[in-house]
Amino acid sequence: MAKSELRPATIAAQAHGAIDEATRAVVPPVHVSTTYLRDADGGYRSGRVYGRADNPSFDAPEATLNALESGAGCLTFASGMAAATAVFQTLQPGDHVVAPKVMYWALRHWLATTADRLGIVVSFVDASDPDALAAAIRPGLTKLLWIETPANPTWSITDIARAAEIAHGAGARLAVDNTVPTPLLTRPIELGADLVMHSATKYLNGHSDVVAGALITAERDEHWARITAHRALNGAILGSFEAWLLLRGMRTLALRVQRASQSALTVAERLTSHPAIREVLYPGLPSHPGHAIAARQMSGGFGGMLSIRIDGDAKAAHAVAAATRLWKPATSLGGVESLIEHRASIEGPGSPAPDDLLRLSLGIEDVDDLTADLVQALESSV
Numbered sequence: 001m002a003k004s005e006l007r008p009a010t011i012a013a014q015a016h017g018a019i020d021e022a023t024r025a026v027v028p029p030v031h032v033s034t035t036y037l038r039d040a041d042g043g044y045r046s047g048r049v050y051g052r053a054d055n056p057s058f059d060a061p062e063a064t065l066n067a068l069e070s071g072a073g074c075l076t077f078a079s080g081m082a083a084a085t086a087v088f089q090t091l092q093p094g095d096h097v098v099a100p101k102v103m104y105w106a107l108r109h110w111l112a113t114t115a116d117r118l119g120i121v122v123s124f125v126d127a128s129d130p131d132a133l134a135a136a137i138r139p140g141l142t143k144l145l146w147i148e149t150p151a152n153p154t155w156s157i158t159d160i161a162r163a164a165e166i167a168h169g170a171g172a173r174l175a176v177d178n179t180v181p182t183p184l185l186t187r188p189i190e191l192g193a194d195l196v197m198h199s200a201t202k203y204l205n206g207h208s209d210v211v212a213g214a215l216i217t218a219e220r221d222e223h224w225a226r227i228t229a230h231r232a233l234n235g236a237i238l239g240s241f242e243a244w245l246l247l248r249g250m251r252t253l254a255l256r257v258q259r260a261s262q263s264a265l266t267v268a269e270r271l272t273s274h275p276a277i278r279e280v281l282y283p284g285l286p287s288h289p290g291h292a293i294a295a296r297q298m299s300g301g302f303g304g305m306l307s308i309r310i311d312g313d314a315k316a317a318h319a320v321a322a323a324t325r326l327w328k329p330a331t332s333l334g335g336v337e338s339l340i341e342h343r344a345s346i347e348g349p350g351s352p353a354p355d356d357l358l359r360l361s362l363g364i365e366d367v368d369d370l371t372a373d374l375v376q377a378l379e380s381s382v
């Protein structure tokens, strides 16, 4: 698919033009049928056979996300992890993968503990350093570079265009976890990526009430065909109602992401000089090491996620999270309600999160209320 002439906010609000042709309803219905009628000659001219592979409820969310990411195809999955692991499960035994040291912890854990059972060899590198990415390539063996930017939980930045050059120079492909910036702020395929992955559980759905994942491809190539077959056979599909909720959530993506992003910058700027804070990690701050690259490859903001390092130990950080009244101490991100979380204790050994780090996911509440609540929590507990 070529890049849409429409801007992301328009594509999202109108669900890429989805309506129900049969009823003229402006909201597509939820399709619950698990099976489809055969034609008299035994064929399936409808193109749909069975609910594990075919579900019209996926059409509108997949088309919308595909248009948002300037892709050539999109598949939704039962979760972000189901989408991400589908990419690795459809590589060949012996393939080598380069992945970041700083990335969503459960996928890093899966790669470190499970990928070798599939015969896949993984090298973990500092993906914010293009020289480290290039040095990790094993000529002839490296088939995939996986990156996440801004990356959980330090929000380190990888130069997507540079990573694509490195991957393509080695005959490998580049996959980008675009969960945090969303296509509102970064469109990796336009920067050279081959695959984009989302935990649609986060900003795309945006209301903390659906677990979902998605992959978008730049080309309908052989790897995409294997991924499509894998989803149908492996069965990690989205439910019909979840697909409908995901589409409903995506319609307000632009408003939510813009708001969260503006608020994250405001909170980052206000907290930088607070005496109870050692450091604010946010790519929108000029002091962040990835700021210049983020400014180049993100447009319209730096995202709704930041981390703060408390001037104290893990106990002090937990105390701050517990002392907030508005911020919910909970895992996840990208919902309308703001969340605060001590990452090291959830990620466990191997986490790049220091003990004093609290991860903040900005919701859409009033930013003055959010800042005041954080300041009272810091002042009452550090």
Ligand SMILES: Cc1ncc(COP(=O)(O)O)c(C=O)c1O
Pocket: 079, 080, 081, 082, 104, 107, 148, 152, 177, 179, 180, 198, 199, 200, 201, 211, 212, 213, 332, 333
């Ligand atoms: C950046 C990122 N990628 C992937 C995932 C995994 O997605 P899911 O929880 O939908 O399986 C998450 C979940 O927190 C995430 O934050």
